[in-house]
Amino acid sequence: MFDKYIIDPASVANTGPADAPTGFSFTSKLGYYRGLGLSMVEDLKVSIDGQALPREAITFNEGPGPLTLDQMETALERRWAFGAPATISVALPGGFPRGEHTLALQQRLRISYMPFPSVNHDEKRIRFG
Numbered sequence: 001m002f003d004k005y006i007i008d009p010a011s012v013a014n015t016g017p018a019d020a021p022t023g024f025s026f027t028s029k030l031g032y033y034r035g036l037g038l039s040m041v042e043d044l045k046v047s048i049d050g051q052a053l054p055r056e057a058i059t060f061n062e063g064p065g066p067l068t069l070d071q072m073e074t075a076l077e078r079r080w081a082f083g084a085p086a087t088i089s090v091a092l093p094g095g096f097p098r099g100e101h102t103l104a105l106q107q108r109l110r111i112s113y114m115p116f117p118s119v120n121h122d123e124k125r126i127r128f129g
Helices: none
Strands: 013-015 023-028 041-048 058-061 086-091 099-109 118-128
Touching: 023 099, 041 058, 041 086
Parallel strands: none
Antiparallel strands: 013 023, 023 086, 041 099, 058 086, 099 118
């Protein structure tokens, strides 16, 4: 429903030293019309040009500080509000590759009244560097 708003393409930036990036980050919005507790975000999958990046390399921060995806499972006091940007960071030696690439994000969400997970997906063509 809100899939086309999940990735903010203007927010993609490298992290770490400018001459030797250790990863990249971008902001994302929830692809669901209500806010959710972070423990209900079952998974976030990030890929570049169809190449999936490791789950262990991804962290999420909606404001109070970064969490790994495993830590989100028990972050019962934290919530991702509808329309609020969150920063998704990915450890990737060299950072986001220069040139034009497709960045994709899949959100797998557990919705209390749905008998199956909600899977939301966005991909954007990013011209970087």
